[in-house]
Amino acid sequence: MNPIAERQMTDDILRPVLETSSKFYLIVALLGTFVAAGIGTWFYQVYNGLGVTGDNWPVFWGFHETNFVFWIGISHAGTLISAILRMVDAGWRRPVTRCAEAITAFALMIGAMFPLIHLSRPWLAWWLIPYPSERQIWPNYRSPLAWDFFAINTYLTGSLLFLLLPMIPDFALVRDRTTGFRSRVYRALALGWTGTPKQWARLESAMHIMAIAIIPVAVSVHTIVSFDFSMAIVPMWHSTIFGPYFVAGAIFSGIAALIIAMAILRKVLRLENYLHPIHFQNLGKLLLTMSLLWGYFVFNERLTTWYGNQPHEMGVFWATQAGRYAPLFWTMVFCNFILPLPILSIRKLRTITGCVVASCGVVIGMWLERFLIIVPGLGHKPITFSWGTYTPQWVEIVIMAGSIAAMGLLYVLFSKVVPIISIWELKAGERELEHMRAHAETQTAAAEATAGELV
């Protein structure tokens, strides 16, 4: 790679970090308003009690818990995808990984807020921390909610490390290109990076360790989230399929979120030269695989329930299949399966626009899936006298909108502070390609020479 092209690449990717347009402030203000509204609404809910939500007897969980599972699901975009792609050394991953890892970190932060938001007495949430107390009361380790607490904290720590490690060389790059206060901030963030071979070797091995460690953590975290439901004997919750079903769904919605985020970044930050259609196509293929896997899981879950014909479960089954929740259920099937399948399997349709359309469908569909897992089961427990339904109130809707805005806000601020494409990895990729090309050329030359000799 010639130095001019390399310089051009660095300039292009660093431009959003170093130059700020008025649009940036506008977007931040807009998203910030929504986030503030969400936080304010949460305070309103804490002050007034959960009576302001739509939760009721017998549907004690609703939108807040749906959002919790949804965001934790979205968080599987990143770390898992980029860890797997790193491990199999897929070259096309290079411009994608940081977008993905950032989604993980932010979606997880937002998702982890919902267990707090849904508590009626959130100021006591610290009772989940196993601190030594003179009363010798510990958290109840038999409770899936306690498992959640540890699983999510582990995953958050791991994914933050996974995000931060490969940012060090890029921080050093920004440090060298800025002056004054900003330079000092990046100097601190770069942790004394000078780019010696020893530092590179350490970074590489640290990344390898994290990539391997984060995969089981990511799988276990969403399995444990699924345990919140499958451990209870609520009809259609108590299912052995939930672990893998949730993990598959999480990766599915995560890839979709990643495609949407990448498309927006590509447009807004003018990264057309780095995020190519091939990246969207490859992610589209992954999304297609997950869509098929998701369809397989849903088919399995529904068929075994229907065939088993247990009266307790059939109440929930028919409510989702043909009753009150049927419009949501069939919208979900459309969004997650019928819509993405042709778009992603026909090559002509698998364009950037096509992938984004399919991804939007998947994100909506996966949100509906989480809702349809939680609510109908609670509304149709075995005693028919206690059947009930759920209607969300404005409090839950505003908080949900705030959480979506928070994702946008964190992402916008992140792309302002950190190069959203890993510059050093991109360069390393280019160099690798050049090296391979040169290697191939010398080999052809050598082969020709040998052939000449033989002749």
Added chain:
Amino acid sequence: MPHRWGMAADLDRCTGCEACVAACHAENNIPTVGADQSARGRAMHWIRIERYWEGEFPEVDLKFRPVLCQHCDNAPCEPVCPTYASSHNEEGLNAQVYNRCIGTRYCANACEYNVRFFNWNSPVWEKPLHLQLNPDVSVREVGVMEKCTFCIQRINAGKISAEADKRELKDGDIKPACVQSCTANALVFGDLNDPESAVSRLARSTRGYKLLEDLGTLPKITYLQRETWHESNS
């Protein structure tokens, strides 16, 4: 041997009068939430009378079933609570420690009988109803879960007065509010560890069954099946 409190509900005797519901509200300081909140599923009745119609008019059959916390030996509500607010006490009751409740509402989701009730809003007692609050029972605040306690305050009072009189606790000494108020004597309360107690004898009845027995929750309330009869075939 420790006590193991249980109940029997004779469905043949229950008239569905709901005196038990009113008595329970008065005894246990259970707030009433008003029509609007009730319609939104916020009503709290530690004991309720479920009414089921069976058959087609005019051959209709009306069935009542009082449902309260089943005080399961293998209670689904207990392991799911992350803070031990929902826990088993040594006399087999499913106790709820209000102060320890952080309001995850997981216990209520896990309970298949739907007999746990959440304080969605701050409880209010319109004057002069606040004067009739039972001083033996704590008033719960907004954001905590509550449920039937088998009138634990009456259990404790019964034990204390037996001890003061230097005598053993007799069967029938302790009556929860619902049992005391039941005009048809459909509800019987007592110690299941005493094989001769009225409730133990009823628990062994051939008419006895447990609610949602197949779930394996081991409830301590025995329902005595209704003998079906119609005026037409009598």
